[in-house]
Amino acid sequence: MAHAPHPLATLEQIIKTPSSEDGIPSEVEADLRVAGCMLIQEAGVMLELFRPQSTMATAQVIFHRFYYVSSLYSFGVNDISISSLFLSTKLCETPVRLRDLINTYLFLLARIQYLLNQPSDQPLRPSLSTSSSDFKFDVPSFHDEIFWEWKDVITANEMQILKRLGFNMQVDLPYNHMINYLKILDLVFEDEVAQMCWSILNDMLLTPMYAIHPPHTLACASILLSARLLRIPLPEGWYILFDATYDDIWSCCGHVMRLYTDWGLEAPRGAVTSGFGIGGGDKGQNIKENRWRRAWVLAQSRKAVRRWLEERDKGQNNV
Known part of the structure; x- marks a missing residue:
């Protein structure tokens, strides 16, 4: 392909x-x-x-x-x-x-x-x-x-x-691939499947997956994760039809799930989340909020990152 x-x-x-x-x-x-x-x-x-x-x-x-x-x-x-x-x-x-x-x-x-x-x-x-x-x-x-x-x-x-980046600004997004694959799998008219796939692809933009995997793999990952969250069975080996590998797809799904867990983000609407541990809830909320604070502080400038590294190194040397 x-x-x-x-x-x-x-x-x-x-x-x-x-x-x-x-x-x-x-x-x-x-x-x-x-x-x-x-x-x-x-x-x-x-x-x-x-x-x-x-x-x-x-x-x-x-x-x-x-x-x-x-x-x-x-x-x-x-x-x-x-x-x-x-x-x-x-x-x-x-x-x-x-x-x-x-x-x-x-x-x-x-x-x-x-x-x-x-x-x-x-x-x-x-x-x-x-x-x-x-x-x-x-x-x-x-x-x-x-x-x-x-x-x-x-x-x-x-x-x-x-x-x-060598003036190479080519960006091929997976949204059209995802819709075409859903049509082939006869899932495009299933309740909330297309919308959830779209939401997952949007959430995946917060991870580096778009810079690591080609768009057809990302599209397959959104379909697999949506099917798991909605409890919809997929044909065995369906991803082979779209020239994707299961390991790559599962890696993308893992990054999205970790994003939901680590940052306390809500799962896509309609997801059956029982047993998946998605979202923040009250457990470890302080850890998540400290993560937000650290990210916001360090994102301010390169000087903030350098200061943080210097303070961390000083702390390690004093131990």
Whole structure:
């Protein structure tokens, strides 16, 4: 089965990412990837870039690819996140005013800072884009210096993304593959199957799977996980028809399930979750919220990552 060219990370890049070479633990790198992609999602929704879905998805794929050729030690998550989204609006021909994009990110970052300043015993349940009676945000004036600072950051990082990815911005998303496969499996009209597959593919964008596996594998993974969550049987060896392997599919499913568990995210609507341990609940909620706090703090800049590494090394030396 022939597939469109879709640049993927090499095995060496996956095993030894640039960030791991700089001493950043794999779980911290994974958390920062999630934080950056969530920012893209939140900003995209606020800017109404979800029609079509490809704009936000392309930005998240580019974001993941970038950190397989560059280190979190050298490039801040927030900077690359906003630059990836701005670049994606050009690639997908969904233009957005740069000032609107910057104001949206400033709002989201101010909202994050507001949540970080809350007492640690208060839950971090609100969405980044939701409002609060205590939260205030003033839109910068037209000639405010912060706009020009962010404009320079976006311009510089946009060129870094293009250069480091070799100007190869080809992104083949799995949504059309998934719909075609559901038609072949006669599942496209089953209740909630297509919608759940779509939701799982959206959630998978928070993981590096789009930069590791081709789109037909991701489509098969969404079908397998949806079928498991909805208790729908699939024909034996069905994935062979779509040129996918079970190990690759199951790996993608595992990353999505871990995302639900580690971050306390809700499972797709309609999922039969009994026995799967999906979602946060109250168990280990403090651990999940500390994970959010750490990711948000380290995503602020490369200096925050470097500071954290220095403090960790000092702590290890004092032991």
